[in-house]
Amino acid sequence: MIEFKNVGLVYPNGTEGLKNVNVKINDGEFVVIVGLSGAGKSTFIRSINRLVTPTSGELLVDSEDILEYRGGDLRKLRTKVGMIFQNYNLVKRTNVLKNVLAGRLGHTGTLRSILNLYKKEDVGLAYESLQRVNIADKLYNRADELSGGQQQRVSIARVLTQKPSYILADEPVASLDPPTSHQVMTYLKKINKEDNITTIVNLHFIDMAMEYADRIIGMRAGEVVFDGPVSEVSEKTFEEIYGRSIREDDMVGGADES
């Protein structure tokens, strides 16, 4: 369970990333955070694995305040919170398998990992994760030889290899075309259901949020302005979250093609 208690974050330049956020995310939920760019979606998500550090309040992950964490504790937190990025963030010159194995780093000793001495189970797990996202045939390809959608699937496999309890996805489909976007979202949803991994996704496409989310959290200017199950959400809700009327480019479309 993840719980934000009066969490606030002020960046060194004075920008307020989060303002008095109170949110409770239950185990196994598929939560989509929506909001315009600059609304604080990324800051929200990155607070959970402490890529950014909130400056006030409490943030509980499995009933422990992670804002106190440093060094070893922080790495332990990050091993159980997997993250998927907009730009996939793979090491481009390295092959797919090794990229996926990077997900095991938190569980592997420094010397072992530097010398590439992975346990057999770990390599097996990495291969299995690649199979789950249907890209095991690209095992030895260099990451930069893959298309965007394939790279994002590899990064999902990397997260799976981590065996996390939580998955954070920061705009995972913002650089992809509509059909590929749906494919990636479908994998995320499937993993959420099959492994019961709590998943939090940042999206700015309305139709996509509606299609995949169990619950939607709307953010504007660092504040949570809406929080409820997807059944309570209508176009009106989005207009309130975005603070303007809904336009065509807020939709990704292409739901039927995939």
Added chain:
Amino acid sequence: MTKKEEQLTITKAPSIYPAKTKTQVSIILFAVIAFYLYSMYRAQDEMVGGIGSALTNMWSVMVKFFPPNFNVVSAIMPAMAETIQMAIIATTVAAILTVPLALLSARNIATFKPIYFIFRTFLNILRTIPDLVLAVLFVGMFGIGVFPGILALIIFSLGILAKLISETIEAVDMNPLEAIRASGGNTLQVISYGLVPQVLPQFTSFVLYVFEINIRASVVLGLVGAGGIGLILDQQIGFYNYPNAMTIIIVIFVVVIAIEYISNKIREALI
């Protein structure tokens, strides 16, 4: 599209640079040319007999170098090998020492500012000392021989390598590093997984490049007594034995060209 329209767009085309920039650049260009002409004139002024006599002098010196005495080739080979060995040892040691130095003087890795600042400054100081000065210093400390030469080369190439590589590190894509940090990797794992694959080709390329520089530099260092073929060359010129000196120069030339060719091929394959 009609012809009339085409002409219209042409008459409207603005010049690529603003008029003001054009004048400024032209003035600077003329100033530079004038400076060259003036210094040519002055330089000739101080020469006894002017350019013509200088050319005759050059000719009479050149003639003394020919024909080169190729009988000594086998005798100078060990010294040439020594020069290459010096360069190999110095480059290897420098390449190893560079790794921590380059990491600590890269702004994106050494996030703690004072550390970055200290190592950056240290590298800058290292690079301001000319290799010849280093060699003279070490020859004074350890006596004539290979060891002071190697030491001078290590420090000289460390300065170049660490600077080049720390700049490569700073230009690296930080996103994969963030991803590895986000999956629970510690600093060493982040570096070895996210950073090393990104800089390895450039690293190898720079090491080869510094190796080439070291071969040439070690010849010069030999002149001040730091071992290798430069030492022999200096001796032969000292004895006015120009045909022997010419052979040495030819041997150096061939070796440097060969090494440059090989390392260029390797670098092409890498990048």
